[in-house]
Amino acid sequence: MSLRTHTCGELRASHSGQTTTLCGWVEGRRDHGGVYFVDLRDRYGVTQIVFEPGSDAHKVASEFGTEFNVRVTGTVRLRPSGTVNQERATGEIEVYASSAEILNASKVPPFEITDKLDTTSELRLKYRFLDLRRRPMQRSLIARADFTRGVRNALAGRGFVEVETPMLTKATPEGARDYLVPSRVHPGQFYALPQSPQIFKQILMIAGLDKYFQVARCLRDEDLRADRQPEFTQIDIEMSYPEPQDVWAAVEASITAGYREAFGVDLNPPFPRIPYREAMARFGIDKPDLRFGMELVDLTEFSKSCGFRVFREAAEQGGIVRGINASGAGGWSRKEIDALSQFAVDHGGKGVAWLRVTDAGLDGSIAKFFDDGAKEALRNALAGRVGDLLLFGAGDETTVNNVMGPLRHHLGDKLGLRPFGTFKLAWISDFPLFEKNTKTGALEPTNHPFTAPSEMNLAKLSAALESNPLSLGGRGYDLVMNGWELGSGSIRIHRRDVQERIFEFLGLSRREYEMKFGFLLEALEYGAPPHGGFAYGVDRCVALGLGLDSLRDAIAFPKTQAASCLMTGAPSTVSDQQLSDIHVRTVL
RNA sequence: GGGCGCGUAGCUCAAUUGGUUAGAGUACCGGACUGUCGAUCCGGUGGUUGCGGGUUCGAGCCCCGUCGCGCUCGCCA
CATH class of the missing domain: 3.30.930.10 (Bira Bifunctional Protein; Domain 2)
Structure with missing residues (x-):
């Protein structure tokens, strides 16, 4: 025998007239000076309980606080017309309480048990049992x-x-x-x-x-x-x-x-296969987001004979030059573009060069280094249309890819090209067997x-x-x-x-x-x-x-960035006895 | 290990850029109200401004250190 006959999510109009006993958490009590409305919640849903004044149940319910765990017996009945709650699966009915019992009181919770929670991860992790009580x-x-x-x-x-x-x-x-x-x-x-x-x-x-x-x-x-x-x-x-x-x-x-x-969701297998070299050439990264295009364009050959020394030297010294068309970003402010340069610096580059495509042609920090023919070639290579922002990376291949690959994703985020709900998978194959550690060279x-x-x-x-x-x-x-x-x-x-x-x-x-x-x-x-x-x-x-x-x-019980569990307090010190059992001495 | 950001009431935030008694919303407590569902209305409690130093006549605000949380580079498949 269970303490309950139904869950808080299953009662419908068809249960009308039945006697039911529910258990759950008090989500809130609306007190109208006589009748109380209590929302009772468990994993399955929320059911409204009605307590009429004068009843024993009402007396017990007057003690209810938020997140108290309670048990209520009553009759399922259709709500009076005009008071149906369309947003709730159980919104057509309510339980008219005949008796109630507090199974366990609750302290005032440190945050509200609500779908849209606005608090720190620190609190959520410390009170994970409350955080996990939330529907999401x-x-x-x-x-x-x-x-x-x-x-x-x-x-x-x-x-x-x-x-x-x-x-x-x-x-x-x-x-x-x-x-x-x-x-x-x-x-x-x-x-x-x-x-x-x-x-x-x-x-x-x-x-x-x-x-x-x-x-x-x-x-x-x-x-x-x-x-x-x-x-x-x-x-x-x-x-x-x-x-x-x-x-x-x-x-x-x-x-x-x-x-x-x-x-x-159907992921639609089989997933396409992209060889590693191709992924790096097209996207600058071995884990490309394929929900959007904006592929990288190689400008190394073009750069060997161009007027911009930074491009030319990179190309001549065995490096590469790559461009990306942030289509529609031509209106971004100088501040926003500078932030992109900082992004590049954060990823090991020296910054990004950029050009805007305007009615009057290409303009921007490096426009003066290119003659009209070169500008036209650049614009064609990147399929630039008025209102686009063209971004460029030049240097050794690894550095350019380290910047341009993540930059493409970053631009995709800013341009809203990475919407939730679309899932694009791919196999990246034919990796080289070895790679060079950039620090040690090994x-x-x-x-x-x-x-x-x-x-x-x-x-x-x-x-x-x-x-x-x-x-x-x-x-x-x-x-x-x-x-x-x-x-x-x-x-x-x-x-x-x-x-x-x-x-x-x-x-x-x-x-x-x-x-x-x-x-x-x-x-x-x-x-x-x-x-x-x-x-x-x-x-x-x-x-x-x-x-x-x-x-x-x-994850039910994740760790913080410092790998701590804020709920249990792990990791923690242990007794000298435990340490000596395992032959360990700390050297702090 | 490095960079950046945050830390003020239980919670979310504010405090005219160093100036009188640190405010608001919400939660909580009390009161009113018999059909609400973010109930509403009235009143009230609530603060070691993360912690420790320093500068100053005066620090929530500036400086140094430290702790915690987050993002990130390094690191990590």
């Missing part, structure tokens, strides 16, 4: 559950086996810092919390599971952003004997099912060191590694949506000799890689099948599906 947050959690259920069903239906992998494990090779857990039994030794189940899922392929997936918790000890939490959830997938298209099909089927379940794996090179012949691979490693292709791919990276994956290395060769190239000594990955290398020697997979972020999928500004609203 419950919608978010429910959508998340719907999403993972859709994904699970789709993958299970395709023969994928859900397997759990350890949380206490060994440091994984992704570049991020590990969260460490000291071992009590092994003084001075540590587990790492998984950055991803990467190696375990490869091991599962070697074990013959053939198709694996997991709704996997991943933890990375790096600085946070609005779109980044220290612990997050990925749909982790791995298959044996796949071509990339097989992995993509599994991902497409699962994410599409998730979006259908959670948001009623070559690092673009994805991780297990991504298969396009060349699996050891002799040819070695030759490529020695001659021109940056030109070496990898079999990795990303999935992007609306300018966010949803996930990445690859066909893996399934042979020990190739894997060792890659480790060596990355500067790991035999001793080192044996110590870190010896178990994987050994497993590869026991008939490891060719395999590959993918992992994509649940939190991001939910945030994008709901149009949330922050990942925090897609």
Whole structure:
């Protein structure tokens, strides 16, 4: 037996005349000097309760305060004509209370439990139990559950086996810092919390599971952003004997099912495939927002013979010059344009050059450097029409892309070209196997060191590694949506000799890689099948599906930017006894 | 680790740019009102201006430090 017979969201005109008992939170009491109207809320909705003066129920209700948890018994009846609330599913009826009971009083809440909340994230996170009582947050959690259920069903239906992998494990090779857990039994030794189940899922392929997936918790000890939490959830997938298209099909089927379940949206697979080089050329970024055009235009050749020294020198010295037409932004103020330059500086550039397209031709800071013919050429190259703003970046390729890619998204935001409700996904494929760390100059794996090179012949691979490693292709791919990276994956290395060769190239000594990955290398020697997979972020999928500004609203109990949990107070100091148990001494 | 922003009543904000007793809305408390649904009307309580220093006759406002929250670059797939 439940304390209630119905929820606060289910009573309709058809229940009229029935006796009902509801439980929920008091959203407010309207006192007319006689009759009280109380809105009673639970997860399912809000129902109006009427208390007539003189009744016992009315006496109890006079004690009701905001967010009290109460139980009310009464009769469902149609509202008098003219008092129907059209905005509420239960608006045709009300419950005429015969008895009431306060299950639990409430302190005055620090903020109102309302859909449109205007308060700091600090308060919301401290009182997360109140924040999560709000409808938008419950919608978010429910959508998340719907999403993972859709994904699970789709993958299970395709023969994928859900397997759990350890949380206490060994440091994984992704570049991020590990969260460490000291071992009590092994003084001075540590587990790492998984950055991803990467190696375990490869091991599962070697074990013959053939198709694996997991709704996997991943933890990375790096600085946070609005779109980044220290612990997050990925749909982790791995298959044996796949071509990339097989992995993509599994991902497409699962994410599409998730979006259908959670948001009623069809993502229209298959998603287009854009090679990495093409993405960089057209958008300057490997996670382009494809909801709008405004593609970058290469002006390097033009610049080699142009009158503007900044462009000419960039082009002559092996750099690039790229333009973008912020169509319709010609009316932006000098201040707004200066802000774009600052944006460029923030992203490592020196600023942006700009030209306005006006009735009288091109004008702006750099117009004087171009003769009429050059102006015409520029305008044609960028398809400039009157009222457009043309922006330019010049310099080495990396810097220009680092500015122009994010700038395109920024312009899209300002011009309203990134509306919620449209979902454009694409596979970014053919990543180079390595990329240069801009700080140290060292070559690092673009994805991780297990991504298969396009060349699996050891002799040819070695030759490529020695001659021109940056030109070496990898079999990795990303999935992007609306300018966010949803996930990445690859066909893996399934042979020990190739894997060792890659480790060596990355500067790991035999001793080192044996110590870190010896178990994987050994497993590869026991008939490891060719395999590959993918992992994509649940939190991001939910945030994008709901149009949330922050990942925090897609997670029940998120951390602050400083990785604290304001509700529990984690992290915190522990007792000396706990520290000595695990053989740890702090050195603050 | 760096840059920027914010921190004033439970909450959201203001305070004529350093000047008398720090205000408003809302919430809360009390009163009035029998059909409201952001109820309405009247009255009231409520402040270590995040914290610690400094400058000044005088600091919510200026300076230094510190803590918290957010955005961001680095970092991170």
